[in-house]
Amino acid sequence: MSPETGAPPREIPKERSMLLQKEMIAGHYQDLASAPETGRKVVYTFVPGNLTELMRSFDVLPVLPEINALQSGMRKLSGDYISEAEKQGHSEDVCTYVKCDIGMLKQGNVGPTGQPLPEPDLLLLSYTGCFTFMKWFELLRQEYDCPVAMLHVPYQADGTIHDHHRAYVVEQLESEIIPKLEQVTGQQFDEDRLRAELELSAVAEDDLVWVLESAKNVPSPIDAYFGGVYYIGPMFTAFRGTQEGVDYYRTLRAEIEERLAAGRGPITPDGELEEERYRLVLEGPPNWTSFRDFWRMFSEEGAVVVASSYTKVGGLYDRGFRHDPSRPLETLADYCMGCYTNLGLPSRVDLIADYIREYRADGFMINSVKSCNSFSVGQLLMLRQLEERTGVPGGFIESDLVDPRYFSAANIKNRIESYLQMLEQKRGTAA
Amino acid sequence: MSTELAQLLERVRALFEDVDFTAVREWKAEGADRKAVGHMPIYVPRELIHASGMLPVGVLGGGDRLEIIRGDAYFQSYICHIPRSTIEMALTGRLDALDGMLFPSICDVIRNLSGMWRLLFPDRYVRYVDVPQNFSPDVGGAFWRQELEQLLDDFAGLSGRAADQEALRRSIAVYNENRREIGALYEARSHEPWVYPASELYLVVRAGNVLPPEEHTELVRSYRQLAAAEDRHEQDLSRVVVVGTFCEQPPLGLLLTLERAGCSIVDDDLLLGQRWLTDDVSEVGDPIEALATAYLECSCQTASVYQPEGRRGAWLVESVRRNQAEGVIFCAPSFCDPALLEQPMLVDALAAAGIPHTQFKYAENTGQFAAIREQAGTFSDSIRLWSDA
Numbered sequence: 001m002s003p004e005t006g007a008p009p010r011e012i013p014k015e016r017s018m019l020l021q022k023e024m025i026a027g028h029y030q031d032l033a034s035a036p037e038t039g040r041k042v043v044y045t046f047v048p049g050n051l052t053e054l055m056r057s058f059d060v061l062p063v064l065p066e067i068n069a070l071q072s073g074m075r076k077l078s079g080d081y082i083s084e085a086e087k088q089g090h091s092e093d094v095c096t097y098v099k100c101d102i103g104m105l106k107q108g109n110v111g112p113t114g115q116p117l118p119e120p121d122l123l124l125l126s127y128t129g130c131f132t133f134m135k136w137f138e139l140l141r142q143e144y145d146c147p148v149a150m151l152h153v154p155y156q157a158d159g160t161i162h163d164h165h166r167a168y169v170v171e172q173l174e175s176e177i178i179p180k181l182e183q184v185t186g187q188q189f190d191e192d193r194l195r196a197e198l199e200l201s202a203v204a205e206d207d208l209v210w211v212l213e214s215a216k217n218v219p220s221p222i223d224a225y226f227g228g229v230y231y232i233g234p235m236f237t238a239f240r241g242t243q244e245g246v247d248y249y250r251t252l253r254a255e256i257e258e259r260l261a262a263g264r265g266p267i268t269p270d271g272e273l274e275e276e277r278y279r280l281v282l283e284g285p286p287n288w289t290s291f292r293d294f295w296r297m298f299s300e301e302g303a304v305v306v307a308s309s310y311t312k313v314g315g316l317y318d319r320g321f322r323h324d325p326s327r328p329l330e331t332l333a334d335y336c337m338g339c340y341t342n343l344g345l346p347s348r349v350d351l352i353a354d355y356i357r358e359y360r361a362d363g364f365m366i367n368s369v370k371s372c373n374s375f376s377v378g379q380l381l382m383l384r385q386l387e388e389r390t391g392v393p394g395g396f397i398e399s400d401l402v403d404p405r406y407f408s409a410a411n412i413k414n415r416i417e418s419y420l421q422m423l424e425q426k427r428g429t430a431a
Numbered sequence: 432m433s434t435e436l437a438q439l440l441e442r443v444r445a446l447f448e449d450v451d452f453t454a455v456r457e458w459k460a461e462g463a464d465r466k467a468v469g470h471m472p473i474y475v476p477r478e479l480i481h482a483s484g485m486l487p488v489g490v491l492g493g494g495d496r497l498e499i500i501r502g503d504a505y506f507q508s509y510i511c512h513i514p515r516s517t518i519e520m521a522l523t524g525r526l527d528a529l530d531g532m533l534f535p536s537i538c539d540v541i542r543n544l545s546g547m548w549r550l551l552f553p554d555r556y557v558r559y560v561d562v563p564q565n566f567s568p569d570v571g572g573a574f575w576r577q578e579l580e581q582l583l584d585d586f587a588g589l590s591g592r593a594a595d596q597e598a599l600r601r602s603i604a605v606y607n608e609n610r611r612e613i614g615a616l617y618e619a620r621s622h623e624p625w626v627y628p629a630s631e632l633y634l635v636v637r638a639g640n641v642l643p644p645e646e647h648t649e650l651v652r653s654y655r656q657l658a659a660a661e662d663r664h665e666q667d668l669s670r671v672v673v674v675g676t677f678c679e680q681p682p683l684g685l686l687l688t689l690e691r692a693g694c695s696i697v698d699d700d701l702l703l704g705q706r707w708l709t710d711d712v713s714e715v716g717d718p719i720e721a722l723a724t725a726y727l728e729c730s731c732q733t734a735s736v737y738q739p740e741g742r743r744g745a746w747l748v749e750s751v752r753r754n755q756a757e758g759v760i761f762c763a764p765s766f767c768d769p770a771l772l773e774q775p776m777l778v779d780a781l782a783a784a785g786i787p788h789t790q791f792k793y794a795e796n797t798g799q800f801a802a803i804r805e806q807a808g809t810f811s812d813s814i815r816l817w818s819d820a
Binding site for chain 2: 088089090091093094095098127130131132134135136138139141142148150152154155157158164165167168171172175176344345346348349368370373374376377378379380381385398
């Protein structure tokens with residue numbers, strides 16, 4: 001039985017890229033589980049503004065606590081973890097990713113594959129686009145006896161990367177991050193190796209962008225939100241700068257090219273979508289505790305997300321950014337500063353308005369999550385501004401990242417259905 | 432109470448209750464070219480605004496003195512209260528006297544509020560003030576110096592008057608004196624809290640958010656002298672430190688409630704922006720360098736700023752010891768990420784030091800204090816009766 005709906009499970013054939021990603025992730029967690037034996041060093045860090053290529057150039061293995069938290073959400077473990085953290089004195093008001101992570105730690109720090117995660121040798125605090133990250137690693141610092149390297153990434157309030165902002169980040173990389181990585185690993189920084197990895201990143205980034213932009217086709221061969229979160233997985237986590245990452249995106253692109261040529265729609269939890277009825281742009285992270293149910297609320301109505309902001313939290317590659325091996329530290333700085341949640345609200349509104357036009361969307365929807373003020377504060381104004389600017393109606397729903405108490409399925413489904421009915425009615429009126 | 436003290440308190444209370452910023456309007460009316468720049472709580476370099484001939488104005492929300500009619504439509508239910516009342520004040524014209532607005536890096540809410548300001552008021556000067564979280568002079572210091580230079584340029588454009596080095600040094604001296612006077616008041620309160628009740632001291636210090644600093648310094652000095660001359664008797668209250676109040680301010684009723692419940696506040700993190708720097712800024716040499724160095728070396732510790740050495744909570748334990756407090760009250764606004772994420776670390780530090788504490792939350796417009804009074808009263812009784820702290 002499906003754990004979410006109670007319906008009998010339906011076998012959905014897995015595509016090559018899905019299997020590949022599964023193998024990659026399993027391999028990564030295996031490497032982590034065996035780190036105490038192999039002696040590989042482990043660095044905990046965050047997705048937005050992650051320095052994967054730099055870490056890889058030191059042979060360290062990254063652990064991303066947000067990914068652990070969302071995996072716990074999908075595996076229905078987050079509720080218990082959050083309760084554990086709240087029992088220990090963490091407020092019910094704050095980010096549930098943090099509480100899920102703390103709760104997981106208190107219950108043995110068992111990762112998504114069922115193997116315990118190794119303790120960090122370094123906490124690499126990339127303070128990019130989210131204030132809570134800072135407090136999160138301050139809390140973890142109390143649990144682990146390891147150094148912390150802090151990278152303060154200036155906020156792009158006016159949507160511009162100023163020279164002194166870039167210089168500030170580069171100087172921190174040179175004076176704080178690289179020395180700490182050298183200290184922890186005992187290895188010297190190897191700029192040539194970093195350049196080689198950045199080159200691989202750019203290759204994979206080209207293919208990721210092609211995949212995301214395939215949604216400009218009508219009908220779209222992909223869902224750029226529910227499917228998109230899988231597509232961004234390797235890019236946003238441990239596989240940027242690796243041949244595995246390049247191979248994954250090459251495979252994924254070939255599959256989507258095939259899908260596009262055949263006029264096939266995106267894969268959904270219930271198989272391939274037969275008819276694209278609504279094209280939507282989505283702002284905000286997904287809910288992870290009821291991810292498939294949430295997805296079905298759209299797919300069952302024929303609603304396809306053609307572009308989303310969440311898939312840009314780990315970089316805005318589709319707006320032209322590529323890791324540039326010719327300026328290795330500067331490109332890392334630009335990458336960190338350009339992540340979606342590090343952009344001021346006007347830039348976010350501009351981006352989504354552009355998506356609505358470029359992807360010929362019928363509407364846009366905001367999933368406002370309680371846990372994430374970085375995303376959520378200002379979304380009600382964004383809704384108004386986007387409607388005014390594009391003439392396209394917006395919908396607004398509320399849930400949470402990994403706290404199952406804040407996913408009210410009936411309410412959310414009702415809102416989505418009403419919103420789509422309104423789009424239908426509007427379409428009828430226009431015709 | 433002497434007439435002078437009564438009048439002074441009446442004045443600061445009126446300033447506090449006035450959500451139309453009349454004092455700022457009156458100040459501006461005295462000169463055709465006068466301008467004012469608002470800023471949200473916590474640190475902004477007010478010296479730069481002052482040296483540019485403008486009035487720095489602290490915007491601390493509408494408290495319980497403002498009915499929120501439009502502000503709630505901009506924020507989800509799980510977001511703290513200060514942005515609601517601040518937007519409400521702006522949309523209703525109450526902040527029209529401000530020619531610009533600064534949003535320091537307190538948290539994601541205030542950060543995003545800066546973007547909302549840009550969208551809602553595209554013709555007004557808005558700037559997010561990203562204070563460095565790296566404290567190396569060559570790295571965070573260099574970044575901060577450039578941010579300060581940029582701010583100074585912006586202010587020159589806004590005021591039409593570029594501040595020269597001499598003007599900057601004068602403003603640094605003015606604010607040094609202001610902070611020293613506030614520090615002296617806090618010090619006096621710590622020795623004799625019954626002479627300077629928190630509910631009075633708070634209003635006196637807070638008045639500095641809307642008055643020119645020179646006038647405010649005099650006002651703080653007068654209050655300290657007038658209160659000291661009063662025949663106020665020592666009370667048998669518990670000495671407590673209040674933390675969590677650095678951004679959204681508690682309603683005045685809450686401070687009164689704590690006092691009525693038997694707690695003497697001997698230290699707090701209220702109105703932190705006015706007391707951010709813990710030592711004087713150098714009045715000689717390059718003033719931008721002096722301000723940058725002061726930020727790096729003399730910033731107080733608070734949840735919004737990274738602490739490279741760890742030891743979260745050491746400052747709180749130190750404050751308890753220095754002020755001979757018997758306990759700590761965690762008093763944070765609902766949904767305040769910095770305060771609430773910080774709290775478990777501070778609790779651990781207190782527990783390790785054997786310092787009793789209690790905790791509750793508020794919103795700036797909280798109107799019911801019965802539960803808080805009961806809790807604070809019980810806490811006060813318990814530390815007086817049972818604690819050996």
